[in-house]
Amino acid sequence: MIRLLWNTAGFAALALAGLGVILPLLPTTPLVLLAAFAFGRGSTQFRDRIVAHRVFGPPLRDWKARGAISRRAKVAACSVMALTFIASVVLGVKPVVLVVQALCLGGAAGFILTRSS
Template sequence: MAMLGVILPGLPTTEFVLLAAWAASRSSPWLAAWLENHRLFGPLLRDWKNGGLIARRTKWVASLAMLLALSVLLLTVNHMPSVLFAAAGIGCGALFIWSRPENPKAG
């Protein structure tokens, strides 16, 4: 589902990756270790596991992807209530992402 979310506007990607990582960690220690040591997903998952951190670069990439998805919707969907509903969801997602801390708190 996460792979589909990369190419389909409105279908979330990050949530499915996080859900898969959580399920994998509960059912397969090997798969959980593989995900945490993965070149692409590993740092993101370790940051999330260690305090819900999201790197600034990741926030920008996610925001640009959401903007691109909203642009595709605006250009291809004629039903404005659907576009506004999607825009509200995208806005909530962006607010959540930008509300997350970026660096571990010193302490």
């Protein structure tokens, strides 16, 4: 049952990553990394297939070899984070929530931007 949950999480992350290939606002690389992690827990066969995939494989191999995230993925991830924060401000989210959101998104962006390309 646990393996099924991991595989479901992997396929969900992979589906979102697939949309990220088409839509520039979805951060493909982090979602592919999440899918590979989930598949690693649920099915080594699925994980091996995603690592060998022509689109999703290169970011995984770059991450495993050098901890690298492509420039395009960095721009997409940081853009989505910025747009999310801006939308929260425009929607009038409480200041306390904005502070927490800014800290979390800033930390995530800092991590992403400090990885090699």
